[in-house]
Amino acid sequence: MIYTVTLNPSLDYIVEVDQVTLGELNRTKNETKFPGGKGINVSQVLKRLDVDSRALGFLGGFTGDYIEEFLTSHGIQTDFVKVDEDTRINIKLKSDKETEINAKGPNITKENFEALKGKIRELTSEDILVLAGSIPSTMPESTYEELVKLCNENGTKFVVDAEGELLKKVLPLNPFLIKPNHHELGDLFNTVINSCEEVIPYAKELIRQGTQNVIVSLADKGAVLINKDQALIATSPKGDVKSSVGAGDSMVAGFIATYEKTKSIEEAFRFSVAAGSATAFSIGLCTREKMEGLLPQVKVEKSNLRGE
Numbered sequence: 638m639i640y641t642v643t644l645n646p647s648l649d650y651i652v653e654v655d656q657v658t659l660g661e662l663n664r665t666k667n668e669t670k671f672p673g674g675k676g677i678n679v680s681q682v683l684k685r686l687d688v689d690s691r692a693l694g695f696l697g698g699f700t701g702d703y704i705e706e707f708l709t710s711h712g713i714q715t716d717f718v719k720v721d722e723d724t725r726i727n728i729k730l731k732s733d734k735e736t737e738i739n740a741k742g743p744n745i746t747k748e749n750f751e752a753l754k755g756k757i758r759e760l761t762s763e764d765i766l767v768l769a770g771s772i773p774s775t776m777p778e779s780t781y782e783e784l785v786k787l788c789n790e791n792g793t794k795f796v797v798d799a800e801g802e803l804l805k806k807v808l809p810l811n812p813f814l815i816k817p818n819h820h821e822l823g824d825l826f827n828t829v830i831n832s833c834e835e836v837i838p839y840a841k842e843l844i845r846q847g848t849q850n851v852i853v854s855l856a857d858k859g860a861v862l863i864n865k866d867q868a869l870i871a872t873s874p875k876g877d878v879k880s881s882v883g884a885g886d887s888m889v890a891g892f893i894a895t896y897e898k899t900k901s902i903e904e905a906f907r908f909s910v911a912a913g914s915a916t917a918f919s920i921g922l923c924t925r926e927k928m929e930g931l932l933p934q935v936k937v938e939k940s941n942l943r944g945e
């Protein structure tokens with residue numbers, strides 16, 4: 638079974654405004670709300686690709702109830718730990734540019750965290766755990782590290798999509814996959830990365846530190862996959878970006894769903910990029926049809942730059 642963990646889920650409130658004027662009353666052209674948070678998005682895209690998963694993490698209050706009901710009614714299994722404060726609301730403001738305001742999230746108690754750890758201790762070597770997104774501000778930066786240590790005790794394969802210290806601390810613990818974007822990769826090395834070719838030496842360093850597969854996404858500039866055997870570069874499909882919220886999560890879901898079916902890293906990478914772009918070209922997450930329609934545009938090539 639695939640388990641996703643979202644420690645800081647969100648109700649994403651997507652607001653479309655022709656032009657935003659700060660300090661004035663702005664009225665919306667359109668608004669939509671979706672259950673969000675990176676792990677929850679991964680579960681939703683997996684479902685659209687006919688792959689079952691169970692969503693874990695923390696939910697609370699009326700926003701938490703909304704998310705749980707939404708997921709259940711869409712056939713996604715849930716097993717969240719209930720917390721006292723409301724799950725956050727994240728604002729995604731879409732005008733000529735995309736602006737996001739992500740909230741810090743509710744208080745998580747020691748008991749809440751222990752309850753989640755109890756669920757993760759039950760996983761086995763047959764399972765995959767996906768840890769994705771930020772953690773509520775009351776939790777320590779060692780949180781993901783603690784959870785993946787439980788995975789390593791039971792031989793559970795794990796995937797991490799997170800930034801900064803959260804990500805850095807899990808690298809030596811042998812993640813199956815991590816998926817930073819090029820800004821997040823640059824931040825890890827205090828540098829600026831602008832192209833697929835520039836990604837390669839830094840991604841290779843993450844493999845050296847213990848990761849099995851690294852996908853680095855560069856929005857419309859393509860994506861790179863590195864593991865100990867190969868460096869692959871993919872082109873991004875061209876299209877009209879409607880909202881890139883969840884594009885990275887769709888890549889993770891596309892990769893896992895395809896890898897589970899084919900065991901081919903190259904094929905999984907191709908589907909991953911198509912799923913990312915299919916979400917970027919949608920309001921909300923991609924559909925299977927949209928993803929499949931973009932597959933012919935994703936060209937995957939082996940890079941000569943091995944970064945060694």
Ligand SMILES: Nc1ncnc2c1ncn2[C@@H]1O[C@H](COP(=O)(O)OP(=O)(O)OP(=O)(O)O)[C@@H](O)[C@H]1O
Pocket residue numbers: 817818819854855856857859860873874875876878881882883884885886888909910911912913914915917
């Ligand atoms: N402008 C774009 N044109 C085509 N594809 C895009 C575009 N923006 C994003 N994508 C697709 O989405 C994938 C992930 O995008 P990006 O590199 O922005 O990751 P991210 O920052 O993790 O995404 P998110 O917006 O979910 O945080 C890309 O690899 C690409 O497939």
Ligand SMILES: O=P(O)(O)OC[C@@]1(O)O[C@H](CO)[C@@H](O)[C@@H]1O
Pocket residue numbers: 645647649672673674675678727737739769770771772882883884885886
């Ligand atoms: O604050 P985090 O956890 O880093 O990101 C949360 C978030 O921006 O990520 C998802 C898109 O990837 C959204 O559904 C959600 O609002």
